[in-house]
Amino acid sequence: MLEDKNQPRTPLAQLCEFGLIARISEGFPLKNGSSKLGIGDDAAVLQQSEENTLITKELLIEGVHFDLSFMPLKHLGYKTVVVGISDLCAMNVKPEQILISIAVSNRFTLEAIDEFYSGVQLACARFGVDLVGGDTSSSVTGLIIAVTAVAQAKESEVVLRSTAKETDLLVVTGDIGAAYMGLQVLEREKQVFLANPNNQPDLTPYTYLIERQLKPEARTDIKTLLEQLEVKPTAMIDVSDGLVSEVLHLCRAADLGCRVYEEKLPLDPQLISCCEEFNIDSTTVALNGGEDYELLFTISLSDFDKIKGNPNLTLIGHMVSAASGKELITRAGTSVALTARGFTAS
Amino acid sequence: MLEDKNQPRTPLAQLCEFGLIARISEGFPLKNGSSKLGIGDDAAVLQQSEENTLITKELLIEGVHFDLSFMPLKHLGYKTVVVGISDLCAMNVKPEQILISIAVSNRFTLEAIDEFYSGVQLACARFGVDLVGGDTSSSVTGLIIAVTAVAQAKESEVVLRSTAKETDLLVVTGDIGAAYMGLQVLEREKQVFLANPNNQPDLTPYTYLIERQLKPEARTDIKTLLEQLEVKPTAMIDVSDGLVSEVLHLCRAADLGCRVYEEKLPLDPQLISCCEEFNIDSTTVALNGGEDYELLFTISLSDFDKIKGNPNLTLIGHMVSAASGKELITRAGTSVALTARGFTAS
Numbered sequence: 001m002l003e004d005k006n007q008p009r010t011p012l013a014q015l016c017e018f019g020l021i022a023r024i025s026e027g028f029p030l031k032n033g034s035s036k037l038g039i040g041d042d043a044a045v046l047q048q049s050e051e052n053t054l055i056t057k058e059l060l061i062e063g064v065h066f067d068l069s070f071m072p073l074k075h076l077g078y079k080t081v082v083v084g085i086s087d088l089c090a091m092n093v094k095p096e097q098i099l100i101s102i103a104v105s106n107r108f109t110l111e112a113i114d115e116f117y118s119g120v121q122l123a124c125a126r127f128g129v130d131l132v133g134g135d136t137s138s139s140v141t142g143l144i145i146a147v148t149a150v151a152q153a154k155e156s157e158v159v160l161r162s163t164a165k166e167t168d169l170l171v172v173t174g175d176i177g178a179a180y181m182g183l184q185v186l187e188r189e190k191q192v193f194l195a196n197p198n199n200q201p202d203l204t205p206y207t208y209l210i211e212r213q214l215k216p217e218a219r220t221d222i223k224t225l226l227e228q229l230e231v232k233p234t235a236m237i238d239v240s241d242g243l244v245s246e247v248l249h250l251c252r253a254a255d256l257g258c259r260v261y262e263e264k265l266p267l268d269p270q271l272i273s274c275c276e277e278f279n280i281d282s283t284t285v286a287l288n289g290g291e292d293y294e295l296l297f298t299i300s301l302s303d304f305d306k307i308k309g310n311p312n313l314t315l316i317g318h319m320v321s322a323a324s325g326k327e328l329i330t331r332a333g334t335s336v337a338l339t340a341r342g343f344t345a346s
Numbered sequence: 347m348l349e350d351k352n353q354p355r356t357p358l359a360q361l362c363e364f365g366l367i368a369r370i371s372e373g374f375p376l377k378n379g380s381s382k383l384g385i386g387d388d389a390a391v392l393q394q395s396e397e398n399t400l401i402t403k404e405l406l407i408e409g410v411h412f413d414l415s416f417m418p419l420k421h422l423g424y425k426t427v428v429v430g431i432s433d434l435c436a437m438n439v440k441p442e443q444i445l446i447s448i449a450v451s452n453r454f455t456l457e458a459i460d461e462f463y464s465g466v467q468l469a470c471a472r473f474g475v476d477l478v479g480g481d482t483s484s485s486v487t488g489l490i491i492a493v494t495a496v497a498q499a500k501e502s503e504v505v506l507r508s509t510a511k512e513t514d515l516l517v518v519t520g521d522i523g524a525a526y527m528g529l530q531v532l533e534r535e536k537q538v539f540l541a542n543p544n545n546q547p548d549l550t551p552y553t554y555l556i557e558r559q560l561k562p563e564a565r566t567d568i569k570t571l572l573e574q575l576e577v578k579p580t581a582m583i584d585v586s587d588g589l590v591s592e593v594l595h596l597c598r599a600a601d602l603g604c605r606v607y608e609e610k611l612p613l614d615p616q617l618i619s620c621c622e623e624f625n626i627d628s629t630t631v632a633l634n635g636g637e638d639y640e641l642l643f644t645i646s647l648s649d650f651d652k653i654k655g656n657p658n659l660t661l662i663g664h665m666v667s668a669a670s671g672k673e674l675i676t677r678a679g680t681s682v683a684l685t686a687r688g689f690t691a692s
Contacts, residue, residue, distance in 0.1 A: 056388060
């Protein structure tokens, strides 16, 4: 919120679209063997042999998915890549290429676009992804970002949403809810800043939460980890809309029910203290928060010993028959129905 | 502009995103062999063997790329597919899959979304393309559409922008400029309608122009035509931003110059009479119009006899060395430099 306003600002109108695209593509040399032709022609060309291509697509819109008053453009570029490739991680494949189209209104300068793409660059390097295409156009009001991510994989490696079995265990990576609380902190500080622009907030107690909101990480490491543990998930999805929403997706896709245990939910200590400060129930946040970009998956009961005690993986429940319902078992031992908006007393 | 306002209107809030996506995917059974997994999981899965995958990406924004006051949503759905796959036609490959993400504000109803996807469906059937993915989200103001199109092709079939040779001939498909004049007619009628909503315009003299604007066609037929003629283009691009812009792209990508002949430009008779009525120079329109979605390509001089006289193909000029410049030869025989905004006296 406090930034140097005396930086060079070049109106985008000074560059033609071709100049802007050439400028962007310079920063993205192709690294993956399957990236054959990148930015600059009508289409990107990817090469495979006897593998499947996986493609995902997301749309990010200013005012809906992000707020530029506290989201630095570099972080937004990074997050765009993460959001794009997270769906591929959720298929148990390694993301290899990404295409990003942006539409900007004339309030954006060349430096702003550079800032955005510097974040894209950082994430591409971090996650081993090539930017191979996209375009730039103008928008009426804010910034609009469309991202397509691509991977190649053998059919046997791909993990779908719909293939969980009745006795499978439910496992989540990392911790959940922090990105949501990070957003609450940022929204509060925005209000404070609007009331008094000279106020210098102390965000130290919230650094982890804010980082989870502004600079989430895609779990590209989980595929490798599971290979090392010799575990193949039976079904998988990423936690973008909130844990309950994703659990219900897995249940619905396989026509199953589930039990999720409140006491098992992996919460960061910062999340717990921040929830106390905001007087919000941390379980509600963990179940419904969203934007964690962690992975939720099911494994066979017989694989339990392989994942037990791994600091990256938390067993939060198990699948049951559809007739047994979808329930949260609270710390008090009572059952409440899991619904799309969290949980309601059953 | 005159429509029955008494149709059922279902607010989108009545459906969850899952319901909306399920509703959309029902209308799109997969037809191409390479479409392995469509809408419903985190990613679409496409299968190839020893072929390259080609991917393109476009963003369409209300108020920038389309005006819903005269663009029916069904036509917009159709045009979305055309815009998406046209770039693949320009690589000389057959489009096979498409992913569409849309963001809508709450002024859109379920019926409006159905209308949009009925156009998508029509175009998918017409051009033999499978809808395999995408998502829906909300927007702050208008309608935003992101489209990704995918094709598989042998490397030897793909035609790039950058591979034109110095003596190659410049060929364009169909006719050009009509989509632009269609837009001018629609913009004029919108103003008339706003001034007097009871006015019933006679659009008969402009039917072809309006159809070119509202329901353009992708030239998926050209690949087959060129195979039958045994001609492989040396370079190719689609005419989306206007002929001159595309000619300059081909020149720049191959470091060449060109000669384009004004008298050779393929103009529809309706375009000529409409330009007279609007008092606009038809050559300017043909050179800069845009949104024609025709193909512009270069062929070897030795292939001239194969394309000569074909009603789908018009020879409009030829490539020259970069040092010889990029020029339009007017009907009067004078040379003017081609620039991104059309042509200026050299």
